[in-house]
Amino acid sequence: MLPLEYGRSEDRDIIVRDRFDGFRREFLRTLVNPEVIEEHRQSALGQHSERLERLLIYFRQRPLEQRYAVRAIEPFRRYQVVRLSGRRGVPPRLVDDAIYTSANDARHGLFLRCIRDLLET
């Protein structure tokens, strides 16, 4: 992170937020393992292990434009994963063509995308 990267930002809170985010992501990456992925696949909603819960809380707290959502094409039959715009009035956009046959499958697909974002950036 270059010190002057934020020079044009008026809101210094963003600098702190992003630094905190960096530390947090570094730690959260250490929590990702096959057991966590499988736990989420089996139960997308509900009481989770602390390891999984920490990851989920982080994903749900991302800035709006970095969050994903499930789009119900046909409730209880067909779902997709979309990404929120974070801009009022601008609709979410599709992230890929994958169709899920249940909301929980879509939530898991969304979770895998969050995990990928966490590990790759």
Added chain:
Amino acid sequence: MAQIKIFGYADKISVKPGDTIQFHVSADGTSTAEAHLVRLIHGDEHPHGPGFIEEEIDCAANGTWQVEKQFTQVGAFLEVADPDRKLALDGSITLCAFIWPTWPDVGHRQCLLGRWDNDRNHGYGLGINPSGRLEFWVGCGNEVDYLQAELPLQKQAWYFVAATFDARSGRATLYQEGVVSRYNSLLSKVAPVEYRSHVSEMFRFRQNNLPDTPFLVAGSRDWHALRGHFVSQLYCGKIDRCGVFDRPLDHEELDAIRSGGQPPLDGMVAYWDTTKGYTDRGIGDLVVDIGPNRLDAEGYNRPVRAQTGYNWNGRNDCFRLAPHQYGGIEFHADAMIDSNWNATKTLELPETLRSGAYAMRVRGGDGDGEGLAEEYIVFFVRSRMPTARIALLFSTATYLAYANERFATDGQIVQPMAGQPPTISEVDIEIYENPEFGAGCYDTHADGAGVCYTSYRRPMVNMRPKYRIAAFDLPWNFPADLSILAWLEHKGYDYDVLTDEDVHLEGVAAMAPYACILNSTHPEYHSERMLDAHEDYIAGGGRFICMGANSFCCNVAFRDDEPWIMECRKTGGHWIAWAARPGEYYLATTGQMGGIWTGFQRWGQKLVGNTFAGEGFAHSQPYRRMPDSYDPALAWITEGIEGEIIGDFGLGNGGAAGIEIDCYKLGFGTPPNTKLIASSGGHPDNYIAHDEEGAHAHQGFSGTHNYILRADMVYFEAPNNGAVFATGSIAFGSALPINGFENNVSQLLSNVVNAFVRPGPLPGSNRPRKSTAGLERVAS
């Protein structure tokens, strides 16, 4: 071929057989629609339940309707009635106002006040230009001359601004001074911010006024080939006292107004004293002109009154104490409280219509539409002469509060709160893209302020059957409440329906005919009159089943002559979607403080034995029977139920106890004779205790750590053979349809309803009968 979209609303939400109701429909992509009256029976399409159930009803309006695209004027503004064109000033002029802009850098022009035609460039105006600077302009049709201030306006800072124009010399001046005090603005005086700007320029011509241009505050007239005249250049922010003079006021005169002095009478054409008209019971939409011409202004889309003004000094928190400090009128460019569409069809309801939840189903084109091509315009039919012993009370105030909420896409807190990503449908995206649908009281305006007015005179896409709330992927409020109606149908009970509107307008008289009233899954919002009516009904011998949770929490207000509009101010506690600003906690509609009823020592527990413990949206839990349920005197409640567990199933996240949950608490006024029949617990940590349960947040507020997070199923006897049974759970109603309505939740509710409708003392009661003089009941 264009996609077919159909949206509509009715002018009334509660009607009786024989009444006339109007339907207002707008259509894209089609000029015809197939309409059919339906009675709604079940609204949750969850595959583990009975699915969507409707019953088609014959009526004169069924058939093909001619439909058209209709336009909606969004944005709040004031319009001045000026039939004698006193404000069509074509010579010297002064415009002045105290302003508190909330979004000066929005990037398009905002008109503060003027008689300006934005389409034809005629007239004059004072506003904020796209670079966020104060600007004065005059137009003669061919050309416009502008004068802008030297620096952009600060957001949420009070200014006194003025423009003067001397028609003889052609000199135009702008006067901009900050009137920032210790209390009234975002920044204090320690911030080295420059507010002042004074500029002057010679204009090449004077304004030319068209005869029919209205004088507007917070907008200007515009025109579109399809929709005709409308208002654009909408302003976001507050305006306090403002005026128009037919001469250029000098600097000293403007200084005097800025300092709180009376505006000069010499040359005054109009001066709107925004502090006039307050009473102990609130204020309306009329803004009084104290000038010689009495050119009063009328609010459109309900500009927000009872807001602090430029001279608010922090000592008083309500307009009732210092109305002269509450001159702020707040405008939002996306405010909308009435679509004002032309009526598409008028229907005189059949006299034979039974009481129930109804909708006019409107399908675009040839009638096989679905998705956006299908609309259900919901309304409720009461009984003209109640004969049923049971009433189902629909929480229309709560429906209004949540109307068209967009918090799944705009709410930062929603995913952490919901414990899941949103599940967004096509119609969610439609309303997100189009501000014409208006927002609900869980939303903020685009300028950041909370939405405090909501109305049913616009399409309400979430007061429909089949709808699932995006944030939680559940039927929410109305569609969930249909599961209770479907249960009454399945069990063959004779019942009528009521709405919150009926209870608000008629008080306990609306409830009194019924021996037993069940309310909804989420009876959260109540006016004072509604709350009083409930208390009087129960104390007078009524038997009340509180079917849901988060019950009787929030305080709202309606005007008697416009019951379709509800005011809600969010304040108190931390469980609010937005927070009313300091000094703006009081309802302009009634003068009462807004927020939660807890702030008035009227906890829901005082009424029904339990109220809000907390909420969560991971899986729901079952109830476990508590010792009171084994008391022989109360055995009738659980008769026919085997074992300890009740409701380990449901369409609401798999259990009868969950989503939002209410608990018993003697310290909040639960009647001391209340019995605890069953209770849940061990909810996931996604459930967080409401801050009423602890003044200070700390670790351990969540479900697996905190026994307070539970749904309590309570029962108590009230005076005069009255009684209350409360489920303490939003998910309870959604458990009823499981297994074809044959389950232990259904059994338990049947036991209670059967006992409650039976005349005479309650089962197991050993209390003497008392007089029922306090409440004259038809069903006794």
